Amino acid sequence: MIHALFDAAANGDRKALARAISRVEAGGAEVNALCGALTPRRSQSPGAPLVVGITGPPGAGKSTLVNHLIREARSLGQRVGVVAVDPSSPFLGGAILADRIRMEEHSLDTGVFVRSLSSRGHLGGLSRAAGQVVDLMDTAGFDLILVETVGVGQSELAVCEVADTVVVVLTPESGDTVQTMKAGLLEIADVFVVNKSDRPGAVKLVGELEEAVELDGFRSYAAPVVATSARDENGLDELVRAVRDHADWCAGKGLAEWRSRRSSGRVRTYLDLVSEHARDQARAGLDAQADLRAALEDGTLNPYVAAEEWVAE
């Protein structure tokens, strides 16, 4: 049943894909086995599909940029998958809302598939799920896969790491963000975007980022800094070009670095899966043992002691 669902999804059936993604979101051994049996085209070489991660603080204008990337890919006849990772509450259905308000422009276009993922409260599950959805979309033949997350914290950056090309979107208001996160951003950004570049401070931020990229000794790819103004459509073509340039670099001179990033990604996925499995097992243990849960909740059993006992069993 679920096997047939994944087969149909991999063969391009949109309804099956939507339902398979719901299963991926819920997780579990069966889903992991099915995803493990997929043969994504991207597993050994970059570029087909192009997988682009886009992150930045709320209000930075990511959706407008995403819409432009979709429009451009559609004009070339490409099929586009979008995974929007929603950082809002796991309890109040933020992801469902996001599905409704996002990407309205493309809602009737069957060449575009948009899906949100919510976090269920822990990071491991989210990057695991994002990676599996990308593999599903890859196998289903999408040409461009966009992974959009909100924020520039550790967790958002980790989710972005399932992508081959990472675009970090900032605005003149995020000057302090850049100071705080400089090291983390430089490590992961392949393209910087300064959006809302008509606002005061944009030129300064572009300069700071360019300087930081130049001084950075850790990366062999110098991330370009693109100034965009989504409102008057300035810089959008430069953004498309910057993304394509990085993809070309991955397939050419940067192949060794691309492979190394994919390798680290596989190891991280493995560790995420193991730790998520352990968490699920422990949660099931609490459900099965009411006295254990009660002792933890009322504080008579210390969580550190309980965890040691659980893992020793």
Next chain:
Amino acid sequence: MIHALFDAAANGDRKALARAISRVEAGGAEVNALCGALTPRRSQSPGAPLVVGITGPPGAGKSTLVNHLIREARSLGQRVGVVAVDPSSPFLGGAILADRIRMEEHSLDTGVFVRSLSSRGHLGGLSRAAGQVVDLMDTAGFDLILVETVGVGQSELAVCEVADTVVVVLTPESGDTVQTMKAGLLEIADVFVVNKSDRPGAVKLVGELEEAVELDGFRSYAAPVVATSARDENGLDELVRAVRDHADWCAGKGLAEWRSRRSSGRVRTYLDLVSEHARDQARAGLDAQADLRAALEDGTLNPYVAAEEWVAE
């Protein structure tokens, strides 16, 4: 040896505390056992010490507010511990930098102990470590413990949950943040601060937050919205009062809700510990089996398949 270190830390030895926190940051069974043997004063009742979480986007002015809370507590003769959770890269030593640049005002005051924690790339370890450091500082007799994190994403909110009173700091620029994160923020904020309230949009944001708090049906405590301007010191006394008010509520009418939040926190800590342990074991497994790591890295072994095999062993 490490046992004596934790004893000395719990008895108020600053050097021992600093070294014990380094051990907590690194994690492991021995550390968990020692932390499990601590008897924090706060384990059964709130208020002694007061544990306050402060989160908000980079550049919101959190450090200024933290400094004011420290100053106020010091004027009452209280000892203050600060845990600053740094979201920057686990690789490039962001935490060390933060240690140096933060809290210079109090650097010579032996009644103030400031320590940063970095994330090592996964959330479970970070909230586990933050909780253990709070327990250590509690046992060591600090009167006020501040847990500062940068960001308002899922992970930052989770770290804040080790606190009894959570202060979410926003600025007029974070209007969009509020829209995106409304549900998550309402769930966790006990006090909202609109800092930089001399800037355009502040009145509007205060109004939106007040309306959201009023419409929220999930919480029995109506979080006040405090407008501050750290530059001209407006609203800082109101912030102190709002924090004390919530602490009083926890010790009085809100005791049941405080207990329930502590219970959820203990369960989450337990699950974090179990999943972090599994991750550490799997990482050690990769270190011990070079062929397993190589197969994962070069893509001949699928991470989903490898994880299933590992957990089945």
